[in-house]
Each structure stands twice: as C-alpha cells, then as structure tokens.
Amino acid sequence: MSPTRIVRSILWVAVMFSAFGAASVLRAAEEAPANPTIPATTPGAAPKVDSGDNAWMLVSSALVLMMTGPGLALFYSGLVRKKNVLSVMMQCLFLMCLMTVIWALYGFGLSFGRDPRFMVVDKETKKESPAYQSWFGYIGDAKYYLFMDHVAPTWDESAQTSVMDNFRSPVDGAAMTVPTASFMLFQCMFFIITPALICGAFAERMKFSTMVVFMILWGTLIYCPLAHWVWGGGVLSYGSKYAKGIFSGGALDFAGGTVVHISSGVSALICALMLGKRLGYGKTAMPPHNLTYTAIGAAMLWVGWFGFNAGSAGNAGALASGAFMVTHFCAAAGGLTWAGLEWIFRGKPSVLGACSGLVAGLVCITPASGFVTPMYALAMGVAVACVCYTACTLVKAYFGYDDSLDAFGIHGVGGTLGALLTGVFATRVAGGVTLEGHTADKLGLIDGSTSVMWAQIVAVIITWILAAVGTFIILKILDAVMGLRVSREAEMEGLDVSQHDEEGYIFI
C-alpha cells in the first residue's frame, strides 16, 4: 500500500464515522435523566404486543430485506454487461450492511425520533412532562433512539417485568401492537433498499469508494429527514400538526412513494447526469448480459413487495390484506400493459418489458396501497406502465442521459405518478387513514376533495427538490474530494476486476 493510499483510506474512514461522532457529541450533551422514564400518551394504558401482528411485521421485514438481496441484486446485475455483474451485486450487498449500521447508530432516531407532543411520566413523581425539545417537524429527535436506546425490551429488576416501549404512531400517538424493535427493523429494510435503487443509475462506472461515502451522506442527509417529514410526524405527514399552510395538511404516502421511490429515482437522475455516460454509450452495444437473473430478481421484488406495502399497515389486520391485494393487482396490470405495448409497437412482447412493467406497477401502488380500492389499482397499473414505458424509451432517448438501468425511468417517474394518482384515487373506504379525528375525511379527487391532491403535489415537489439539490451538492463535494468515476482503463476492464479483483464468471 502506497502512503497516499493509506492516507486516503484513513480519510474515508474518517468521513464514514464523522456522522457517528457527531451523534455521540449530541448524546453527550444530553443530561442523563435521574430516573428512567416510561413514555405514555395515556398514562396507565400499558402497550400490548399482539403476537399475530408482530409475526407479520417480522416476516415483512425479512421480505423487504429480500427485495434488496437477492431481489434487486439479481434484477440489476442481469441488466449490466458481464464484466460488471459483481460490482452491482456488491453495491446491493454492501449497502445491506452499511445502511443497517447507520440505522442502528443514529438513522432510526433521525427518522422516527419522538417529537415533543409525547409526554413522559417520571417514575417517582408520576408527573407528566414533555421530555424532548422541539425539532419543528423537520428532523427526528435523534437522541431518543440513539444507539438503539428505548428500542429493545429491557428487564426491569425492581418491577420484575420486561419493560417494553411500543412504537407509537407519530401522527396520532396511538400505540402500535408491535415492539419498537419490530417497527425499527421494518423501517431499516426501507433504509437499505432506497439507496440500493439508486445504484441502477450509476452502474458500470462509479468508483466503489465514492459510492460508499455517497450513500452514507445520502442516507443521513436526504433519507432520514424525508422519512421524518413523511412518516415521522413531520411537515409532510397527513394529519400532523406541522403539516399546515403550504403543506396543505400533509400528504398520503402509505409505503414510500415519496420517501423511497421519488427520492431514489430523482437522485438517480442527478447521478446519471453528473457522472456522465458510460464509455461508448450509444455507439457500442450494451445489452443485458443475463436476463434470466433479471426475471428472477423481478419475481423476488414482486414477492418482497407484499412485505413492503402490506407490512406498512403496521399490523396484520384488514388494512394489510387490502394493501396486499392492490399491490398484487397493480403489479399484474403493469406487467401486462408494458408487455402489451411492446407487442403492439414492436411486434413482440419481451421478458424485460414484462419485468419492467410489473416493477413499475409495484412502484406506482406503493404510496397508494392503503388508500385505494382494487379496480383503481388495476387502472394505476395500466397508467404507470404507459408512462414509464414512454420515459424509458422515448424520453431517455430524446434527452440522451445514461440512466443505465432506468432507476429514474421506473422509480422516479413511477413514484411521482403514484404519489399524484394517490391524490386522485385515495378513498377513506379503503381504510388507510385511521387517525383519531380523521377517519371521516374525504381524501382523493374521487372522494370529492382536492386538499389531498394539493398536499400530494406539494410533497412531490418538495421531495424532488430535496433529492435533486441534496444529491447534487453531495456529488459536487465528492467529485472534488474523491472523484466520482473510475478511470477510463478501469471502466473498460470492468468494475469487477478493477474495483474488487474478482470475476463473475470463471468456467475453466
């Protein structure tokens, strides 16, 4: 190892853990309470765990993890050339490890840290007081869950009982029937797959080291705030006290149309634009090297998505069944429509077309899955396949950007359409809005209300701006500090050998 390489390695590690260090300082600044406090919105009502709900949340968490690896890893790696197959798989697998560690250290707190509406009860004095300082709905109170504090059930020696802190819906404060650990794990899997989706845009050319730092910063600075705004009771949460004025009462996002798909898709577009095209893009053939992987990956994404959407119900009740159903229907309609369009316009339906269509359908239904009825889900599948088909073929060709694996064309465009269609088709009949005082709300345009539509538009615009500007700034800095792309030689040789000293296929 040359001295410059050693220095660079140290720098990377320093950057990787700078955020971790900052969080530690925050924690040190907090005065340790004299007595452990048990938070309770309604004192005396001990939160109960429902074993059925908890079983479903644990299974859902595993399903969502399966979406990244092997689902997305296979889906993406089949689409690249064979000299880059491992690099894409490595990005997915590495992010499973990296994002989990960030989530465990401070990510969950930044996203879902309690807001000051929650009261804590002091054990000795039985006095209630708002325990956490205000963060104005823009960022979670990272201190509360820092280093998995208050997440795992702990044994209380004096009371001879297990103290369990159920996660409470930040929107209405109702206790969920699963332990906080289950909710934390479920959300952790979202934190993994969202950056992994971006990998599709810079595949075959980004430096692995830069990608690692980019994802740490992206997860911390873009995902965590956004998750807090939308799901953590922040400014974009439906019914949240912060979602006033321009935020129009907050947007509906059942399972991550804005947080996951728009944020990753738009960031993917910025990545594709800033990294530039792959060498020889448009001149040399870059066909997918193994569409069988892609087909397997797409099928695994479909299955995993049931955890993603139906799991977002937070329990194993009727809402989960409804979300499961519309998810399935929308994916089916999407795959059918995309393949059908190819059949009409190109003469033959293709495997990649069917895969792309079903994933586009899944993306589109994600924000809407708890809020729409089955027939509208079919309509959304048809609509998103038409729009994403156009984005991936005509629009991409017209503007000439190299979004290698269409992360923007499917997740950015499909997510945006899904968020907007949620404003059209959302209905209280579907049962997704269970907030106290809100269950009788009219929701989408078909329900006869325009307020949700406005909130959806605002949320889409804000998410686009945050993702685009944030990604742009992070990439600008990393470009100056580390460089974004591998060298020309390394790119021609393939990232498997140049970045990892490995080859995907060795038959002799």
Added chain:
Amino acid sequence: MKKVEAIIRHFKLDDVKQALTERGISGMTVSEVRGFGRQKGHTEMYRGTEYEVDFVPKIKIEIVIPDSKLQMVLDTIMGAAQTGQVGDGKMFVYDLTDAIRIRTGESGADAI
C-alpha cells in the same frame, strides 16, 4: 490425414453426430462459437434500445480422419446439416501433419 472443421447450426448437431457415428467416425470435438457470414446477424431490443447482434451463435465440429474417408465425411455432414436456408454454415478442410494418442504414444492413423 485431414482435419475437417464444420460450422453448423445448433439444432443440427445431433443429426450430424448421429450420421457420422453411423458411418464409423469414432471421435469428434465440439465447441460453441459465434460468427457471421452471409447470414449476418439479427436485431435485439431491450427497453426500446435496439442492438445489432452481428455474431450469430453456431456449433463448430472438428474431426480428424484418414485421407480415404474425407469425401464420405464431407458428404455425410452436408447431408445431415443442410436446410437450404442462408446460415447453414461452412466446412474447412486442412492437411494434418500428425496425431498422437497421449495415453500410448501411438501416432498417425493409429491414433485417430
């Protein structure tokens, strides 16, 4: 001795192998190859992007035979591999200096 290299269609391999073994040819080497001649390639389409695939997959059979069997082998392959369409392939005939069986050290016609 001669060496015959025959480039044929994938789905003709079994026919050719059967016809040759029936006529007493006891060994051959097969490999998957890509190339183009008059058939040229075809077009593939991935998410709206068209690619010209110039190199068409074919099967290459290599057979080593005594001079006396050359015409019979060429006729047999012709008969078995022909469809009459462009893309049936080609045969190349080489003069061969020697052949040696590694196990015994036999050489020439004995080694085939």
